[in-house]
Amino acid sequence: MSALIDVAERVLARLEAGAEAEVTVSRGQEALTRFAVSFIHQNVADDRRSVSLRVALDGRVASSSINAWDDAALDRLVRNTIEACRLSPVDPGWPGVSEPQEAVAVEHWDAGTAGADPAQRAGMVSAFMSAAHGLEAAGFCETVSGETAYLATSGQRLSGRATQATLDGICRTADADGSARATSARLADLDGPAVGAEATRRAREASDPTDLDPGRYEVILEPACVVNVLYFLCFHGFNGRAAEEGRSFARLGEGQFDPAISLRDDVTDPMSTGLPFDAEGTPRRRIDLVRSGTTRALCHDRRTAKAAGAASTGHAVPGGATWGAMPANLILEPGERSRDALIAGVQRGLLVTDFWYTRILDPRTQVVTGLTRNGVWLIEEGRVVRPVRNLRFTQSYLEALAPGAVRAVGSELILSPAAMGLGTLAAYAVPALHLASWNFTGGARG
Amino acid sequence: MFDIATAAVEAALAAGARYADARVMARRSQSMSARNGDIEELSQEEHTGLGVRALSGSGWGFFAIADLTPVAARGAGERATAIARASAMVAGPPLELAPVEAHQAYWEDPVAEDPLSVTLAEKGDLLTSVTATMRGSGADVALASCDAWDTHKWLVSSEGHRIEQRIRECGAWMSATAVGERETQRRSFPGIRGQYGTRGWELVRELDLPGNASRIADEARALLSAPECPPTQTTLILGSEQMALQIHESVGHAVELDRILGWEAAFAGTSWLDLAQLGRLRFGSDLMSITADATLPGALGSFGYDDEGTPAQRVDIVRDGTWVGVLSGRDSAALAGVPAGGMVRGDGYDRLPMVRMTNIGLLPGDSSLEEMIAATDDGVLMDTNRSWSIDDKRLNFQFGCEIGWEIKGGKRGRMMRNPTYTGISPRFWGSLDMLGGQAEWTFWGTPNCGKGQPGQVGHTGHPAVPARFTGVRIGVRG
Incomplete structure (x- = not known):
């Protein structure tokens, strides 16, 4: 986290005196294993990062973001935002940046979820499908982790991190689909066989539907x-x-x-x-x-x-x-x-x-x-x-x-x-x- | 940039992939919005990164990074292959890629006025002036926005593709909302999603936002006291903006091969279309001919090569009412036994390229909106999309428009509020009996087509003309 705060401080240090500004620096991983027709057909992950800056100068406001944080990138981010500010009309609705306030001490973070690998997600998919008992299955298993630091010229400084995991799928009969899903901050909380069994039960019970008058x-x-x-x-x-x-x-x-x-x-x-x-x-x-x-x-x-x-x-x-x-x-x-x-x-x-x-x-x-x-x-x-x-x-x-x-x-x-x-x-x-x-x-x- | 992409591909192959491609993308974008005469938001983004696809056995893996160093690129290639191997834990059928010539090329769209070079002051003046005009003409809420994108990408594949492209896009939008005692009414211009294209700022100048601001504010206010669209079955004439939505939702998504193959079953849905009926199924009347044409100059779904390196092309989707084509990528085309359609694109370097609409459009007929009205004894004209809902097979739709007009005795009559219509796709398209001509053919651009998990936003084009349909159920309300 200190690395993100350091990037945010480097951005604020580049601003001219008198500028009001807030900067948000974040990084994380989003990984999603997707299955359909009972096989994994899309399997993606990315390492992401971003630096977002909002500046107010003489009532004129502009925002920019960039996904690099070397010195040249931060120079460009600040320069472009300031230039945009100067060319913008006055924003009478600008509310100013947040004043210093403490956030509640809560962290929805799980290291196991943040470090989940493709084999764990594929294992969760496999567990879901094991409960399908031959029905066609489709859905996804996703793990997301992110860290964020927020700094403003007002002195507001906040940082935090969070994770989230989701297993969401359907099982299909010839004429019906049944769905089930689970979400938590912890991948380990997700019960793949139970979610798969629920989707399977619903698909079977939804089968052979008839019309109903509206x-x-x-x-x-x-x-x-x-x-x-x-x-x-x-x-x-x-x-x-x-x-x-x-x-x-x-x-x-x-x-x-x-x-x-x-x-x-x-x-x-x-x-x-x-x-x-x-x-x-x-x-x-x-x-x-x-x-x-x-x-x-x-x-x-x-x-x-x-x-x-x-x-x-x-x-x-x-x-x-x-x-x-x-x-x-x-x-x-x-x-x-x-x-x-x-x-x-x-x-x-x-x-x-x-x-x-x-x-x-x-x-x-x-x-x-x-x-x-x-x-x-x-x-x-x-x-x-x-x-x-x-x-x-x-x-x-x-x-x-x-x-x-x-x-x-x-x-x-x-x-x-x-x-x-x-x-x-x-x-x-x-x-x-x-x-x-x-x-x-x-x-x-x- | 080619060197970075090449390093990623080589690393993916060295890690065991049997095919790999890598795409470096650098995108600059700018968005400005105004509300009631004031600028509300100005944001600029600059995102650059690398996305690598690897195929191992029959499993795909994709990994993306923002760090464009050779070391990081090689690492990304290895990670993509590792993910592809994990896919094999729940493996599918054998997978091949439909053959495509390995092009080495450069392409960019012709732009008269670079949209990111137009000053922010000029853009701000335009948006504040039109929102002030709408506000002064009775709008309770007047909004306007403009967007511009400049996307530069470099594609390298293990089959020898080496393609550089630069695509510039822009567009603008405005709307006036009138708030009544019990409901709100809105008029948008030139459409609910504005108008966008692979063109320069000249597109925005041609829209003439200032010339239409007062009119749409007047219409929004007038709609509050207009009679409600009655529930009935009647002849329906749709303006070309609503036709673009009709084409997008009920044809474009329905003919996406990934949906037809079941790859979107849990999320976006499947399709009522069955590949066994390709070439034989009646989708609509003889007047209905739809193409997917990524070569149309200036249309929002145009490009030189898709994100697999397949050249942009025109593909017949519906010919004289018969379903004859699909939207495909190399893997889906191989499975379906059709040629690669060149319709795979990703939203940013960090998103997996997937089947996306290009310019899915209705070929013009030989009538006109005025001729359709004159030929209609009893019916309704609706235009400008307001709401859109369609089932997961792309069969049952219910769409709402911002404005309607009664048609009696061949003349446009009084304005109607809350017009809606509903239908079943092949029945609805089968009732198409009049079609606007070349002079009314408009390349509508949709800059916000959502698809995929993680979610992606696609830019698609929809050439459309006004059209007339018979026996349509209208006026569905809660």
Whole structure:
């Protein structure tokens, strides 16, 4: 880590007096072993590094990054950023760099994961496939490690490191796929045979599906679907930028959700992964976005916080000035019902494993369209009666979690890597949800 | 740079690989965005590194580094081979590479005005002025951005490829959002993803952002009080920007050979297309002819050679409604028994080259948008993509547009908000009955096509014209 801090100090030392600046230096490894048609077909790894500099001079702001840190590269980085600053218009929304604040002492790091080799990842794939019992399998095993140092001219100095490992796969029958996945900061936590067995069981149980008429059904959304719902609620709703622009549904202090919904972001939770500070050097802390159905807070980076007259909540995303702030360690508070108990509580509805290709139609109303994937089952009178073919839905995620709409919350928290755009170390821990109504607008076959 | 790549290839072979290639890539990029009359973000990136592929038995390995020294390059070659050997722990069928001549060449795209040489002040003035104009014309949120890339790459393979390329790309975008009491409405120009190409800054000048800023702000505001697109089945006319999306999602991805072979089954998905039907399957009406053409000057998916050294080429994908071609790389082509299509590219030095769309486009017909409207007694015109969702077999889609207009008695009528349509790909394309002509043929560029694990962003092109479809279900809402 001291090497990264040294690089950051060399960058700051090159700046002229009076410049306000922050520099982020990082390095790490990303390795991913991918399999399909029951063999490893793509197997990649890289050693990466980067130096990112943001400078403010007389109200003019510019950012640059480079993936080298020899003297010539750092000279070029500083020179180009300063030149860009001088040619840029004044940025009236510039919030300044982070003031010195300590981050919580938490480290989601595992040396075994950071040092994982291709044979270990291939071994995990092999373990998954051993449980497939002849079914075609596809998926990936990934290990990621990263170290980051953040220094600013304000005196803010932070550093940290994190690891993450994921095993994610499907097993396939002639007419159905079944999926399973596991994520942790530690590769050793992943149970390849168990994940493979789960995907195999789901594929077999999803086989020989029949059509079901579209319409409104009760649903049990498995955790992967719930992650998707929360991602949209956060990106378009709890995001300080969306609120500032009037695109957000969020109204602080109002009971916008069912009382069963409590949502927080908490890097200190043992299940979490990632760093205890954000891309702008603001320490992350626990924040309750929804408490017992009431909207309590928004996520801010420094820019949206300044506009709102608030403080940054530590949710700046690299390159996210245009998009705003996003949580990296969401936790949806679990309930008390096991998966079987959730199913037992459904009169007539659908059990949905995964969503696919969800896109928002309107951010204010949170109407989203997408499809089901990797297993859908009809539940009648508390029993799974048969698999059905994939369906398209067009549904307001906000209405789906509105007061009175959540019948039950599952008891088991599952950690999943967050959706695209957040960086590879963001992960959300969520349970399954039993919802009163979901609007299926068509069969996937038309 | 060739020496660095050569060192990596030699080390991979010495470690036991039976084939290896190495690509040094140096990419400079610049992105600027403005919001409501102020610059919001200016960032510049300079990333250089080496990516090595090694084939051992039937297993691939890929390793990438940022350190461009001969020692590090040799180490990367050895690591790539070690990873390929690990792949053999869960080995696949025997793998060959479709034959390609080992070219030694240089290629660059012609650029009139280097996009990275245009001053930041000029770019800033453009973006702040158009966002101020939109804001002054009623937009609650006015955004604009421009991007430029300058990519230099050197490819060496163990078969003798030695290819240097320089590709410059740029483009711009703007949007106006009006916030209503219950929903928001947005208009983008020239499209939801802007317009991008393998061209210089002259492309941005031709877009005429200032000349359209006020109009789209007016339209966004007007949409808030426009009637909602009704749920019905009707004749649908799509503008060329939405057609680019339609082609990208329902044709381009569906004909990717890696998807068809099942290599993307767990993530991006598979395809409803079966190779056994290649050359016979009806994909659409006789008016539908689609090509993958990486040689189109200025289009965003154009290049000289792909990242395996295969020359850019034009491949027929759908001819007169019949499916006849796929997007392929050397390994997938060999497995499928088709020629290498030259469609493999990687996003940066640190990403594995994979099957990517080039310029997947619809060949023009002999009609025009105005003729289609005049020939439609009852229907809807939609344009500018707003939302897009399609199943994992690329069969069932539901797309939304920013704006629609009612068509009655051959005339464009009142504006409609929240227009959506849905369909099953071959049925939808089978209902294509009118097609815009050469004069309306636009090479749309998509700078953000996501694919692969780890994720990669691809630059693809989509030549498109307005088109008319019959019997389409529209107005699907939650």
